[in-house]
Amino acid sequence: MTGRxxxxxxxxxxxxxxxxxxxxxxxxxxxCGLLFLWLLxxxxxxxxxLYTLAYQSTSYLVFAHLIGLICLVPRDYWAARLSCGRHLVxxxxxxxxxxxxxxxxxxxxxxxxxxxxxxxxSIGIPIPAFLIGAL
Numbered sequence: 693m694t695g696r697x698x699x700x701x702x703x704x705x706x707x708x709x710x711x712x713x714x715x716x717x718x719x720x721x722x723x724c725g726l727l728f729l730w731l732l733x734x735x736x737x738x739x740x741x742l743y744t745l746a747y748q749s750t751s752y753l754v755f756a757h758l759i760g761l762i763c764l765v766p767r768d769y770w771a772a773r774l775s776c777g778r779h780l781v782x783x784x785x786x787x788x789x790x791x792x793x794x795x796x797x798x799x800x801x802x803x804x805x806x807x808x809x810x811x812x813x814s815i816g817i818p819i820p821a822f823l824i825g826a827l
Contacts, residue, residue: 707786
């Protein structure tokens, strides 16, 4: 019985940690992206060029990755906090779930203007962020 309870607890910790981390990062990045798009618009960028301009800006992408990391670290504390044991393992699994979700987002049937290094960074950041949060 204890084994089942701890397995359910670990699964809940992993799923909740991933959901909290991904949700917080998504909300923060959405707001930052919206602000940046409006800034580009106020500077005279054409609406049809906004997406490409925003996601080809290296400084914005570096900023966005840092914001994502900052959002993931404290939220990933919950993956470890909700765990009955194996805190780092559960946090790693939660980070892997977020990384897998981000990787799947790259399989759209059209070209993304996002540089390859940024796509790789988006996939690579969640696991170390979750581990840092768990520690």
